[in-house]
Amino acid sequence: MSTALQSKTSTPAKGGDSRSAPPGRQTPSAGSGARRRTRTGWLFASPALLVVTVVTVFPVVFSLALSFAEVRLDYGGLRLGSPTFAHYEALLSNPEWYHALAFTLGFTIVSVLLELVLGTLAALVLERLGAARGWLIALLLLPWALINVVAAQLWSYLFNGTYGAASWLCEQVLGTQPDILGRPVPAMAAMVVVDVWKTTPFVAIVVLAGLMLISAEVYEAAEIDGAGAWTTFWRVTLPQLKPIVAIAVLFRILQAFGIFDLPFVLTQGGPGTATQSVAMLGYRILFQDLDFGGGAAVAVSTAAIVMACCLLFLRVFRAQTDEEVRG
Incomplete structure (x- = not known):
């Protein structure tokens, strides 16, 4: 009787899996999927971010550098000299x-x-x-x-x-x-x-x-x-x-x-x-x-x-x- 009870309790349910992940721990497949989605998002956003950087950030930084430098104009273009106010x-x-x-x-x-x-x-x-x-x-x-x-x-x-x-x-x-x-x-x-x-x-x-x-x-x-x-x-x-x-x-x-x-x-x-x-x-x-x-x-x-x-x-x-x- 006890042997049958032990065999009944130790047998996994039909269609189930006895190896369940510990509670609170993310499975490797879910973590890799989240990282993959993050990389995909950055990949699609990178062209827009690049355009914003070129069109907005670079002119601001370049103007700031021009305003604090001695600027000379010659045949080769602009030449930035020493810092000055x-x-x-x-x-x-x-x-x-x-x-x-x-x-x-x-x-x-x-x-x-x-x-x-x-x-x-x-x-x-x-x-x-x-x-x-x-x-x-x-x-x-x-x-x-x-x-x-x-x-x-x-x-x-x-x-x-x-x-x-x-x-x-x-x-x-x-x-x-x-x-x-x-x-x-x-x-x-x-x-x-x-x-x-x-x-x-x-x-x-x-x-x-x-x-x-x-x-x-x-x-x-x-x-x-x-x-x-x-x-x-x-x-x-x-x-x-x-x-x-x-x-x-x-x-x-x-x-x-x-x-x-x-x-x-x-x-x-x-x-x-x-x-x-x-x-x-x-x-x-x-x-x-x-x-x-x-x-x-x-x-x-x-x-x-x-x-x-x-x-x-x-x-x-x-x-x-x-x-x-x-x-």
Whole structure:
């Protein structure tokens, strides 16, 4: 009886395997499969990583090296000499640098604020539309779809002091035909108008996407509590739009601070240097004066300023978000 019981308990089940792997230990086949999948993933991602390295990382490193070295141009190409801070010393002592930086900062702040306000208003209107929303979105995206150089050339015709429609309209309203692109303040205002006209659709579409994600139950709760339209916007809609708005503002700061094509086509940086941006100053130093070290110093300093502004903006936004969460 005991012998039969022992033989019955020692016999493996039919179709089973008595040699099972210890618990918590991965079988060799599973581990090798995971490593194989990892190698395959890196293999497929390597072309994209190589392109990113060549297109992005190498120019940044090379520009940084140019800005801190004595650069000589001869028949054999560029020759990098000993390290030096002369390019940054010349940049910090150049009044054109401060003027270009002030214009770029002012243009960025004014244009981004106007685009944020107008884009939010346009998104609020689009959210309340029905069947016509798709057509209006397509119409709204037309300025954004235009190439910057083409849009700037079209507006240069409108601002032309002889036959431009904007000059004619000012003459009909004000009784005089102003030279819009020939004076500093009107030229700066015209550049802001063109940028706002072209880029407001981008902000509107981003904000509209955020509005579509807000649950209708939140608005119903606010209506039950007796909140009006203005209170609902400030207390319900705007707080939930903050992450989306932060992304839109961040993208616009990066784009607006690097403005080059609008002043290049509209005013060539004039009158004088009134509308010369930092990017245009770097272009002139690099390609017209053939000062490669100085041009690289302008590019590196601009990138550092933009990075600092973006990090400061993200830090302030995170601090406000954490404060709201704690509250």
